[in-house]
Amino acid sequence: MTELASVVRLLSEGAPLDDATIRAALQADPEAADEFIELTRRVTGLRARGAELRALTSSMRDLLSTADAELLLQRIVDRAHDLIEVDVAYLSVYSPEHDELYVRAVTGTTSPRFLEMVVPAGVGVASLAVRTQHPQWVEDYLELESVPHDDVIDEIVREEQLRSLLGAPLVVNGTVLGVLFAASREPHVFRPEEISLLAAFASQAALVLHQAQLLKEATDATATAAERQQQVEWAASVHVELTRLVAYGHGADEVVGVLADALGRAVTFVDEQGAVISGGPTVPNLDPEIRAAIALGAESGRSAIIAHGDYELVAPVIAAPARPGALLVARSDVPVTEMERRTIERSAIAAALTLLRRNAMLEAEDRVRGELAVELIESRTTRPGAVRRAAARGFAVDAPWVVAAIPCRGDERRRILGRLHHRSDWLAAPAPGGVTALVSAGSRSPDAVADQLRAEGGFDVGLIVATDANDLESAAAAARSLWKAAQLAQGLGIVSGTMDAALLAPYALLFDGDATRLAAFVEQTLQPVLDWDIRRDAALFDTLATLFDERWSLTAVARSQHTHLNTIKQRVARLKTLLGDDLDAPEARFRLELAVRIERARRAINQP
Incomplete structure (x- = not known):
């Protein structure tokens, strides 16, 4: 014992x-x-x-004390390395969507490519561990022939000089999260206790990892819910403020200002032509993509994201389907969220309401000013009262005015009137042949006013016949004779440019505005001379007009035209041949001079 x-x-x-x-x-x-x-x-x-x-x-x-997911993966690998006492430990995360494994954490490696390794479906020990959900091991991986290999993976394994591998799957409730590996650079027969130890640790690690994922999802969901609630409250506050603005009659400037402040980025409100209504110091460059987005938005009612350029989002402002405007939201480092996009679309509705109210007020004002213009122009009896109403509305009735006749067709007349009515300091009324405009001139000439009328009226404006007057009442009274001059001009073939009514006013009285008679008179009287000039590229008409100016002094005509006296004599002889007795008889000479003056007036008009 x-x-x-x-x-x-x-x-x-x-x-x-x-x-x-x-x-x-x-x-x-x-x-x-x-x-x-x-x-x-x-x-x-x-x-x-x-x-x-x-x-x-x-x-x-x-592991339970580690909250960070990436750090948790590394802790699992470090612990496995210490438990099994191998050269290398690493963890591959499994993606069921792609059926692939991605190395996410390693310890003991030297190859920089190891963390980049991706194990395709069905390749190597890792895929076998995933499929069987049991530990798998091999004494010498490069000699293993029972599983498919991948050339890239084999190359990385050779770089790392790995031989023996033991992989234990991380499984929770039948779901594989990844595979935990222990590897040796020397051939090694893994003992049962090593396999069971790594498997037990992998099971524990899987539970912790799953718990961490659930916690992260819960935290993310809570944060998302809180962020969503914050966004909803933000959108609601913007909506309440926009509603208040519209209800109390505020305009587009206030709506755009509230939206820009809420978004923290610039917002520009443009009309269908691209002109700025509110929010921008200059007219933006609306490229084809933005114009297409505005047109498409007018049909769908939805905003559009722009991939490139200064603006990220275009929200249609539909105050009238035929004339859609838009809110242009400037691009920022942070993309527009879905909640912000819906808020911008609601803001576009508020902007449309302000635009509708503005248009309604403008249309009412246009009607008032249009009715006032009609009273001024068409009726001598109502004119004094109309002048008093114009003065009450702030028009400078005693200052210089310009009255202009703009000949045009019916459809053009509506467009021109619509554009001119936007000018609160102008008066415009329809006329049988087009539009009559009354413009407070100040110190401007009729030509300068006509240029401004053409710019405002657009491409529909061709000919403008204008004259000035000392006050509004005189300008309105001149409208009837102005239209007679305009009719004569059209009869003479004048369809564009700017014309001073004084050039044709005397002839308008003689012919009572009958352009057909006037044109026929000029043609019958001067046709031989005009045809000669066209055929010979001559200047007989100019010589004839100068003869009347110089009272038929041949010497004065030669001096005025810088031409030799003999040449003038030859031209006079030619004129007598073409015109006959019209050069000698007083009555015939009067008619001839009248035709020359009319033709000269026609040629003097400044045409583009």
Whole structure:
């Protein structure tokens, strides 16, 4: 028993006992030696399991104290490396959508490409572990032929000089999260206790990792809900403010200002022509993509995202389907959110309401000013009262005015009137042949006023016949004779340019505005001379007009035209041949001079 007591004492002190030592101590009783050896092995195994359990428990505490997902993956790998005592440990995360594994954390590696490694579906030990959901191991991976290989992976494994691999899947409720690997650079036969230890640790790590994912999802959901609630409250506050603005009659400037402040970026409100209504110092450059977005938005009622350029979003402002405007939202470093996009679309509705109200007020004002213009122009009896109403509305009735006749067709007349009515300091009325405009001139000439009328009226404006007057009443009174001059001009073939009515006013009285008679008179009287000039590229008409100016003094005509006297004599002879007695008889000469003056007036008109 002395030998047995000695063995028990050594065992209790933790001294290493091999089989030979035990058999030598108990050589007198071989059966007892065998039993004691078995007992020793069990005790040693229990001690190892205890150490492993303590290591697993410590690892679990370490993992549970880690909140960051990326750091958690690295902690799992570091713990596995310490538990199994291998050269390399790494963790591949599994993507069920692509059926691939992505190396996300490593320890002990030297190759910079290891963290870039992607294991395709069905390749290597990792895919086998995923498919079976059980640990898989190999003594020498590069010699393994039972699973498919990938050239890139094999190249990285060679760079790292790895030979033996042990992979334990991270599984929770039948779902594979990834595979935890322990690897050695020397061929190694993994013992059952190593396999079970890594598998147990992988199971614990999977639970912790799953818990961390659930926590992150819950946290993200809470943050998303809070952010969503904040966005809803933000959108509601903007909507309330826009509603207040519209209800209390505020205009587009206030609506655009509120939206720009809420978004923290510039917003520009433009009309269908691209002109700025509010929010921008200059007219923006509306490229074809933006114009197409405005047109499409007028049909769908939805905003559009612009991929490139100064503006990120275009929201249609539909105050009238035929004339859609838009809110242009400037591009920023942070894209427009869906909630912001809906808020911008609601703001576009508020802007449309302000535009409708503005248009209604303008249309009412246009009607008032249009009726006032009609009273001024068409009726002599109502004119004094109309002048008084114009003065009450702020028009400078006693200052210089310009009255202009703009001949045009019916459809053009509506467009021109619509454009001129936007000018609150002008008066415009329809006329049988087009539009009559009354413009407070100040110090401007009729030509300057006509240029402004043409710019405001657009491409529909061709000919403008204008004259000035000392006051509004005189300008309105001149409108009837002005239109007679305009009719004469059209009869003479004048369809564009600017014409001073004074050029044709005397002839308008003689012919009572009958342009057909006037044109026929000029043609019958001067046609031989005009045809001669066209055929011979001559200047007989100019000589004839100068003869009347110089009272038929041939010397004065030669001096005026810088031409030799003999040449003038030859031209006069030619004129007598073409015109006959019209050069000598007083009545005929009067008619001839009248025709020359009319033709000269026609030629003097400034045509583009």
